[in-house]
Every structure is written in structure tokens, then in C-alpha cells.
Amino acid sequence: MQSFSMGRSFSLLRRLSSSSFPVTHCGRRAFQTSRSLSRVPDFAFAFDIDGVFLRSAKPIPGAAESLALLKQQGIPFILLTNGGGKHETERVAEISEKLRVPLDPSLIVQSHSPFAELVRGPDEQSSLENKSVLVVGGDGDSCRQVAEKYGFKNVITPGDIFMANPAIWPFSKVFHDYYEQFARPLPNPMDPTDPTKGLKVDAIFVFNDPRDWALDTQVILDFLLSSQGVLGTISDKNGRTDLPNRGFLQDGQPPLYFSNPDLWWAAAYHLPRLGQGGFREALDGTWAAVTGGPSKGAELKKTVIGKPHQGTYEFAENQMRRNRLQAFGPTADTPLRNVYMVGDNPESDIQGANTYRSPHGSKWHSLLVRTGVYNGGDPAWTPESILDDVKKAVEYGLKASQWKV
Incomplete structure (x- = not known):
């Protein structure tokens, strides 16, 4: 697994953390108080x-x-989630309605938010703005709509490909009516007589948890085994022992990006459910079965972002610092001394806070709550404290920072 290091990632979060978040609306309203x-x-x-x-x-x-208390006190905070599937403005609006606390889009970083920075690269050749990209995951074509709001102009989904040629995965015919609701015609349909003239994609983004694992796995695999990222082709370099990675992914195939490494997440069911990390592991297993995998010198190269990776935390900290500066003015142009990371997942929230090294010298404290994935016992990553819920976690942070309400 690689983190912000391959293909067109351009040291993705290192660049992001020093720039403005592309979809937020920073302003004093983010921390208006009474x-x-x-x-x-x-x-x-x-x-x-x-x-x-x-x-x-x-x-x-x-x-x-x-x-509401943090807003009233003017204490900076950010919602740092490995979730996604909706645009930041829509997601914040839903959270605001459910919690009945007005929130600004500058207060949220979703798993796929950094993908917006890949729309326009440092030069025309690396820019994906006008190239075709495959977006996987989410309900219907909601992730396509998010990608288009980010600025991608040619977004394709596995459902589009299936509706254009159902034979690509015959076992998805039970989803025909579902895909028919949002599928679009392909910009360059596959030509069975000459596959090299068919659909080409230049990047694959797993924006959110896939719904049809089988179809999505097949389509992604087809592109990764193709020649030059053209659907329906197969690279003649695959399996060559005289080439790096035994010839796999050496023929202009599209880079693969995952937005969320979480294996588990807390849903309505009383036990955690498999997340995007489960799909990634399944794809890894299929890749290994087809190519021999890393043990045979054929690694599935990919870029994985989201918690617990360093870049995601660095980006979130810089977003908080910008918000703080907007709220308080020049007097707040100083590093944060302490940041309290409150999460329910030891292997993303807690691991990330424990291993993060702030470039600004801030100390991050990991606080694990009992209201989500964690359900007791010794967590995989030891937090600074285990608390019953977020209310107790906020009280802990306020007391530790000697902030009197």
C-alpha cells in the first residue's frame, strides 16, 4: 500500500496542506459566538x-x-471523517439539521475531499480536468456528482459501462433497473472489432464504499490489466519477468486511488460492518489470484488516503488553523498547542492521532469513545483516554487545557 506517493498524487496532501481547501467557505461565521x-x-x-x-x-x-458549547466558546474544531459519498456542503447541511447546530462547510474534511486537488495538476499533461476518470462507490451516481462539482469534466461509473455492455459482468443483471436510473452513454463505447479504439480512462477513484463489489472489482481489474487504460484490451507486458512488477501496471494503466482505509465502520447493526477497506482487501486478494501478487513480484500499486495517514491529519490541522485565524484575526496566527482527536475507531482515529507528527509542533491527544466501532477490551491502538461519549471527551479536553466555561 502506498500513501500519497504514486502516479499523479504529486505528494498530494503535502501540497494540499499548504493551500486552501477547494470547497470550503472559510469565514468568521464558522465560529460566530454569542x-x-x-x-x-x-x-x-x-x-x-x-x-x-x-x-x-x-x-x-x-x-x-x-x-454548541464549542461554538459558543469560540473553540476551533473540525469534523475529520473517513466517510463521504456527498459533497461537503450537502454533508454539512445534513449534520447541521440532525444535530440542530449550524455548521459551515469549512468545518469538515471528508475522505475524498483531497481528490479535488487532482483536477488540475502542476501542468497540462498531469491535469485530469478534461480526461476521463472512473469513479467507484456511493449511492447511485452521487459520487459522480461530487466529482463533477470538484471540477472533473468526464466522469464515468461502472454502471455506465455495464449498461453499455451488460456482458462485461453477466451476474449484475439483477441490478439493471438500478443502473438504468443514472447510467449515461459512454463517451467512447467499446468496439468489439477493434478494442483499441474503445473507452480509455486516466485515473480510477474509489470515492466511497462500493455497492456492487463484483461489478466494480471486474471493471477495475479490466482497466488495470489493459493496455494504456483502454477497456477491452489486455497488455502484452503482463507477466513478463524481464520487466519491473513482472510487467503488471507497466503499460500506461490508470493510477488507482482509495479515499478510505477503514475495514470497519459503525452502522445501525449492533456489530461493525465492513467498509471501503474491506473492498480494498477483496480487490487485493483477487489481484493476487490473477497475477500472483506481491509474493510473485506483482504488487497492486495504489494510493490510499484518509485517516490514519499523516497527510490527512496535516491537512485537517491546517484547515483548523485557517478557521481560527479567520475567527480571531492576526492574534490567532500562532500554532495550536493541543488538539484533541475524538474518535470511535482505534485503527483510524486513534492510530492517526498517536502517530501524527505536527509540522507546527502541536501535540495531538487521542480520545476513544464507546459509542461506535470500539466495543470494549484492549484496543489495537492505545488512546490517551477511553471515555463514554463525545460529551465526556469534550469535558476532558476543556479540563486538560484549563479552559473555564
């Missing part, structure tokens, strides 16, 4: 969403009150 902002907090909070504020779209007790 009192004079006379004190400038030297600490902040970062929160996961699912399992911390919401459980199956329902508010967790104490969540709304905790956010």
Missing part, C-alpha cells in the same frame, strides 16, 4: 462523525450540546 471573542484558545478538537456524533444517522446523546 459573546465577545476575547480569549484566543490555544487548543482545538478534531472529531470523527459516525460513531461519535451520529449512529445510523441518529444523534448520539450529548453530541449536539458539545458542538
Whole structure:
């Protein structure tokens, strides 16, 4: 697995963390309070969403009150989630409605938010703005719509490909009516007589948890085994022992990006459910079965972003610092001393906070709550503290920072 390092990633989050978030609307409204902002907090909070504020779209007790308190006190915070599937403005609007706490889009970083920076690369050749990209995952074509709002102009989904040629995966015919609702004609349909003239994609993005794992696996595999990323072709370099990676992914195939490494997430069911990380592991297994995998010198190269990776946390910290500066003005142009990461998943929230090294010298504290994925016992990554819920976590941070309400 690679993190922000291959293909067109351009050291993705390193570049992102020093730039403005492409879809936020930073401003004083993000931290409007009912009192004079006379004190400038030297600490902040970062929160996961699912399992911390919401459980199956329902508010967790104490969540709304905790956010309202932080807003009233002018204490910076950010919602740092491995979730996605919707545009940031839409996602924040839903959270605001459910918690009854007005929130600004500048306060959220979703798993796929950084993909917006790949629309326009440092030069025309690396830009994906006018090239065809495959977007996988999410309900219907919601992720296609997000990608288009980010600026991608030619977005294709596996459903488009299936509807153009159902034979590509005959076992998805039970989903025909579903795909028919949102599928679009392909810009360059496959020509059975000459596959080299068919559909070409220049990047594959897994934006959100796939719904039809079988079709999505088949389509992604087809592109990764193709010549020059053209659907329906097969590279003659595949399997050659005289080439790096035994010839696999050495023939202009599209880079593969995952937005979320989480194996589990907290849903309505009483036990955690498989997330995007489960799909990635399944794809890894299929790739290994087809190519021999890493043990045979054929690695599935990919870029994985999201918590717990360093770049995601660095981007979130810089977003908080920008918000803080907007709220308080030049007096807040100083590093945060402490940041309290509140999450329910030891292997993303807690691991990320424990391993993150702030370029600004901020100390991150990992606080694990019992309202989501974690259900007791010794967590895979040891937090600074285990607390019942987000309300207790906020109280912990306020007390530790000696902030009197």
C-alpha cells in the first residue's frame, strides 16, 4: 500500500496542506459566538462523525450540546471523517439539521475531499480536468456528482459501462433497473472489432464504499490489466519477468486511488460492518489470484488516503488553523498547542492521532469513545483516554487545557 506517493498524487496532501481547501467557505461565521471573542484558545478538537456524533444517522446523546458549547466558546474544531459519498456542503447541511447546530462547510474534511486537488495538476499533461476518470462507490451516481462539482469534466461509473455492455459482468443483471436510473452513454463505447479504439480512462477513484463489489472489482481489474487504460484490451507486458512488477501496471494503466482505509465502520447493526477497506482487501486478494501478487513480484500499486495517514491529519490541522485565524484575526496566527482527536475507531482515529507528527509542533491527544466501532477490551491502538461519549471527551479536553466555561 502506498500513501500519497504514486502516479499523479504529486505528494498530494503535502501540497494540499499548504493551500486552501477547494470547497470550503472559510469565514468568521464558522465560529460566530454569542459573546465577545476575547480569549484566543490555544487548543482545538478534531472529531470523527459516525460513531461519535451520529449512529445510523441518529444523534448520539450529548453530541449536539458539545458542538454548541464549542461554538459558543469560540473553540476551533473540525469534523475529520473517513466517510463521504456527498459533497461537503450537502454533508454539512445534513449534520447541521440532525444535530440542530449550524455548521459551515469549512468545518469538515471528508475522505475524498483531497481528490479535488487532482483536477488540475502542476501542468497540462498531469491535469485530469478534461480526461476521463472512473469513479467507484456511493449511492447511485452521487459520487459522480461530487466529482463533477470538484471540477472533473468526464466522469464515468461502472454502471455506465455495464449498461453499455451488460456482458462485461453477466451476474449484475439483477441490478439493471438500478443502473438504468443514472447510467449515461459512454463517451467512447467499446468496439468489439477493434478494442483499441474503445473507452480509455486516466485515473480510477474509489470515492466511497462500493455497492456492487463484483461489478466494480471486474471493471477495475479490466482497466488495470489493459493496455494504456483502454477497456477491452489486455497488455502484452503482463507477466513478463524481464520487466519491473513482472510487467503488471507497466503499460500506461490508470493510477488507482482509495479515499478510505477503514475495514470497519459503525452502522445501525449492533456489530461493525465492513467498509471501503474491506473492498480494498477483496480487490487485493483477487489481484493476487490473477497475477500472483506481491509474493510473485506483482504488487497492486495504489494510493490510499484518509485517516490514519499523516497527510490527512496535516491537512485537517491546517484547515483548523485557517478557521481560527479567520475567527480571531492576526492574534490567532500562532500554532495550536493541543488538539484533541475524538474518535470511535482505534485503527483510524486513534492510530492517526498517536502517530501524527505536527509540522507546527502541536501535540495531538487521542480520545476513544464507546459509542461506535470500539466495543470494549484492549484496543489495537492505545488512546490517551477511553471515555463514554463525545460529551465526556469534550469535558476532558476543556479540563486538560484549563479552559473555564
